[in-house]
Amino acid sequence: MPELPEVETVLRGLIPHIQDQTIEDVIIRRPDLRWPIPLDLRERLVGHSFGHFQRRAKYMLLGLRHAPLTLIWHLGMSGRVKVVSATEPYSYAPHDHVIFVFEGGARIIFHDPRRFGSLHLTDQSPDEHPLLTHLGVEPLAADFNADYLYALCARSSVDLKSRIMDQRVVVGVGNIYASEALFRARLHPARSAHTLTLEEAGLLVGAIKDVLLAAIHSGGSSLRDHAQVSGEMGYFQHQFAVYDREGLLCGHCQAMPICRIVQKGRSTFYCPTCQEV
DNA sequence: CTGTTCTCCTGTGGGC
DNA sequence: TGCCCACAGGAGAACA
Numbered sequence: 001m002p003e004l005p006e007v008e009t010v011l012r013g014l015i016p017h018i019q020d021q022t023i024e025d026v027i028i029r030r031p032d033l034r035w036p037i038p039l040d041l042r043e044r045l046v047g048h049s050f051g052h053f054q055r056r057a058k059y060m061l062l063g064l065r066h067a068p069l070t071l072i073w074h075l076g077m078s079g080r081v082k083v084v085s086a087t088e089p090y091s092y093a094p095h096d097h098v099i100f101v102f103e104g105g106a107r108i109i110f111h112d113p114r115r116f117g118s119l120h121l122t123d124q125s126p127d128e129h130p131l132l133t134h135l136g137v138e139p140l141a142a143d144f145n146a147d148y149l150y151a152l153c154a155r156s157s158v159d160l161k162s163r164i165m166d167q168r169v170v171v172g173v174g175n176i177y178a179s180e181a182l183f184r185a186r187l188h189p190a191r192s193a194h195t196l197t198l199e200e201a202g203l204l205v206g207a208i209k210d211v212l213l214a215a216i217h218s219g220g221s222s223l224r225d226h227a228q229v230s231g232e233m234g235y236f237q238h239q240f241a242v243y244d245r246e247g248l249l250c251g252h253c254q255a256m257p258i259c260r261i262v263q264k265g266r267s268t269f270y271c272p273t274c275q276e277v
Numbered sequence: 278c279t280g281t282t283c284t285c286c287t288g289t290g291g292g293c
Numbered sequence: 294t295g296c297c298c299a300c301a302g303g304a305g306a307a308c309a
């Protein structure tokens with residue numbers, strides 16, 4: 001699933017359910033996710049509670065309140081989080097891999113059919129974890145700006161879409177929002193990154209921030225409705241301008257159907273009129 | 278260093 | 294209906 005807005009929304013939705021709630025049990029039904037789940041996960045978490053919550057790229061970082069230990073949680077491509085209240089009957093579904101049981105009986109269930117998700121523990125600053133050390137800037141932070149993106153595009157030989165999806169440049173821009181942001185900025189996804197002007201870099205930075213913020217906002221509202229129904233958090237309906245709209249009329253120019261091309265083995269969607277090369 | 282391709286895994290939807 | 298293939302929102306590993 002999850003691109004940055006979904007991860008942000010899931011994390012925010014999780015906080016009121018688990019903050020400062022004592023962890024009574026951690027049930028691992030399948031340890032072989034993207035990487036093996038730490039063998040000592042249960043023994044290191046039980047009796048503690050999560051007190052600090054942070055997102056870095058598409059990782060959720062859950063810090064223990066009274067111990068220097070952080071759970072590093074990635075939802076992969078198909079990960080979902082289910083919140084089950086203490087009174088709610090629940091029988092395990094296929095792909096319910098890890099269950100956190102809290103004081104009083106509430107449960108948080110990590111459900112991930114494709115098992116590209118992961119759980120790690122670190123007793124250092126999470127930024128020093130090997131998975132996080134080489135990450136670029138956060139797209140919503142002030143240091144992701146026109147000057148920065150211009151500089152990182154100027155000396156690159158790849159196409160624009162690949163550049164903004166490169167986690168060493170900026171994190172959290174996945175396949176959906178890469179297409180959406182380039183459309184908003186009216187930039188062709190296949191253009192060479194080094195042809196980007198400073199002005200265009202500014203437009204693209206603004207488009208990335210706008211599209212991510214809009215999705216976070218819509219995810220936040222979906223979460224309230226959706227959580228009431230099923231307790232699941234993960235996938236939300238967004239209104240996409242180009243993503244997965246091949247052949248449909250562009251909503252901006254009303255003249256051309258949206259095109260699909262493949263870049264680095266992944267689908268890209270754009271309007272050939274609005275996004276000239 | 279850079280950039281590309283391969284890989285993990287399961288589910289789903291379209292075409293025949 | 295059933296079968297097969299392409300493809301799916303990520304990203305590290307391996308390689309040129």
